[in-house]
Amino acid sequence: xxxxxxxxxxxLSRCYDxxxxxxxxxxxxxGSVLTRGSAILAxxxxxxxxxxxxxxxxxxxxxxxxxxxxxxxxxTLYTSLSPCMMCAGTIVQFGIPRVVIADxxxxxxxxxxxxxxxxxxxxxxxxxxxxxxxRLFAERPALWNEDxxxxxxxxxxx
Amino acid sequence: xxxxxxxxxxxLSRCYDxxxxxxxxxxxxxGSVLTRGSAILAxxxxxxxxxxxxxxxxxxxxxxxxxxxxxxxxxTLYTSLSPCMMCAGTIVQFGIPRVVIADxxxxxxxxxxxxxxxxxxxxxxxxxxxxxxxRLFAERPALWNEDxxxxxxxxxxx
Numbered sequence: 001x002x003x004x005x006x007x008x009x010x011x012l013s014r015c016y017d018x019x020x021x022x023x024x025x026x027x028x029x030x031g032s033v034l035t036r037g038s039a040i041l042a043x044x045x046x047x048x049x050x051x052x053x054x055x056x057x058x059x060x061x062x063x064x065x066x067x068x069x070x071x072x073x074x075x076t077l078y079t080s081l082s083p084c085m086m087c088a089g090t091i092v093q094f095g096i097p098r099v100v101i102a103d104x105x106x107x108x109x110x111x112x113x114x115x116x117x118x119x120x121x122x123x124x125x126x127x128x129x130x131x132x133x134x135r136l137f138a139e140r141p142a143l144w145n146e147d148x149x150x151x152x153x154x155x156x157x158x
Numbered sequence: 159x160x161x162x163x164x165x166x167x168x169x170l171s172r173c174y175d176x177x178x179x180x181x182x183x184x185x186x187x188x189g190s191v192l193t194r195g196s197a198i199l200a201x202x203x204x205x206x207x208x209x210x211x212x213x214x215x216x217x218x219x220x221x222x223x224x225x226x227x228x229x230x231x232x233x234t235l236y237t238s239l240s241p242c243m244m245c246a247g248t249i250v251q252f253g254i255p256r257v258v259i260a261d262x263x264x265x266x267x268x269x270x271x272x273x274x275x276x277x278x279x280x281x282x283x284x285x286x287x288x289x290x291x292x293r294l295f296a297e298r299p300a301l302w303n304e305d306x307x308x309x310x311x312x313x314x315x316x
Contacts, residue, residue, distance in 0.1 A: 052225050055218050055248065067210050072307060089247020090213065095307045149230060149253045 032058035042066035082108035102126035106133035190216035200224035260284035264291035
């Protein structure tokens with residue numbers, strides 16, 4: 001955890017709060033925060049259930065909330081769960097140089113895709129975020145499979 | 159063009175209409191259509207300008223309009239312009255098996271990324287869509303650079 005600054009820890013904690021809020025609304029427990037320099041730029045959480053919107057993963061919701069930006073060169077993206085291929089592709093396309101992931105155990109696999117494209121990726125393995133995803137797998141497995149477009153009902157995701 | 163069915167041609171023509179509509183609204187001229195079997199499932203166009211929303215590329219707008227889907231296994235995605243890394247990542251994540259691109263000359267580079275992941279990619283090179291992108295490069299270069307997150311003002315995109 002030594003790579004994490006105070007702002008990193010604050011932003012990761014906020015990702016957890018947003019994830020928990022979304023889960024308590026009946027949705028998927030994945031939250032995301034964007035920072036620019038020392039300030040929070042925007043935040044979001046998965047809204048598949050809340051808005052019936054499959055593209056609003058946590059990271060996408062935060063990027064939508066940030067609105068139009070001239071550049072993302074000084075932006076860090078924090079997420080409670082490791083980015084799927086949609087969100088990883090978006091991070092590359094937008095030129096976001098730094099990604100801090102709370103939980104890459106419950107779901108992952110695109111960290112190297114990001115690193116291969118020059119993006120700094122830090123995995124914090126936050127136990128609260130991990131535990132919340134394990135609750136999702138146990139309590140709402142079909143919703144999770146829908147969110148990662150898995151057309152079956154196994155427990156944990158790909 | 160021999161790989162294109164009547165539905166393919168109809169959907170590509172609709173992509174152009176949506177792209178033109180968006181351009182006439184002051185936005186980016188990129189449209190997208192989703193089909194399932196022989197029917198149009200949803201359609202969309204870039205809404206960066208219209209909604210101040212950087213994640214709503216044409217393809218993302220169509221996927222948002224389609225709402226929650228159990229599976230994309232029988233969906234074809236049509237787009238007036240070759241998918242950027244955000245949209246290509248989304249196509250992979252959602253498990254869309256077939257993509258038909260009107261114009262891969264004005265912008266491109268992710269066709270092989272899609273093919274490497276088992277997705278059928280057809281490039282139609284529709285002259286109307288290509289001409290509309292050339293108008294964008296000539297008339298609104300800064301807007302185009304913003305849309306592909308290029309932090310400078312050269313003419314055509316990466």
